[in-house]
Amino acid sequence: MKHYKAYLIDLDGTMYKGNEQIDGATQFIEYLNKHEIPHLFVTNNSTKEPAEVVEKLKAMGVTAKPDEVVTSAIATAEYIAEAHPGASIYMLGGSGLEQALTNHGLVIKNDEFVDYVVIGLDEAVTYEKLATATLGVRNGATFISTNKDVSIPKERGFLPGNGAITSVVSTSTGVQPTFIGKPEPIIMNKAMEILGLDCSEVAMVGDLYDTDILSGINVNMDTIHVQTGVSSLDEVKLKDVPPTYSFKDLNEVIKELEI
Structure with a gap:
């Protein structure tokens, strides 16, 4: 090799x-x-911040540093911030995505009247969250998804991934997102x-x-x-x-x- x-x-x-x-x-x-x-x-995986990823790796005996971690959340935040500084966002996702977006000067809102709808893996997803995201896209928000993964490996087996969650909104609206990861x-x-x-x-x-x-x-x-x-x-x-x-x-x- x-x-x-x-x-x-x-x-x-x-x-x-x-x-x-x-x-x-x-x-x-x-x-x-x-x-x-x-x-x-x-x-x-957009749910964790780089420091959290490092802690998880260290718990397994793997030496790592935060600047060695590139997440789809970070790449998503940079992509939006470069295209539309200070944009308003409705997001589904975990703390890693939220932190990345706010660190790049983007404004997170809790309604459908936003510049961007961003979907990351949300393990607490609800019908109401999906409904708000759908309305946001229908209102003209740019649709972004952190990644296409339809399944993710866990201890229990392969569970629904971000791509599966994203498909609900894309199917409902007929709009395909820009994928980042x-x-x-x-x-x-x-x-x-x-x-x-x-x-x-x-x-x-x-x-x-x-x-x-x-x-x-x-x-x-x-x-x-x-x-x-x-x-x-x-x-x-x-x-x-x-x-x-x-x-x-x-x-x-x-x-x-x-x-």
């Missing part, structure tokens, strides 16, 4: 499932840190800005073909698929553009890098 100057690494399904660490995750980050190889955690280039370009490297020098590591692997393919980046989450080896083999590599887990990636 090629040795890269840096790695972009997914979290859910790659480093952990819910609160369960995936075997090889700690060892892989230890290997990168030992060899001083830059890496960023690029996640579609993987596999869209928007979040990947943000990560590459931080690294300051060319895509040919970096690999994307993840479990889910339709987000993690496609995100690398969409920016002409090599991809490393790990068989620890959603997409199986048999599934990725059938794709028109398969991942550059596929491994059972991150332990196997380390073995390849040590050759």
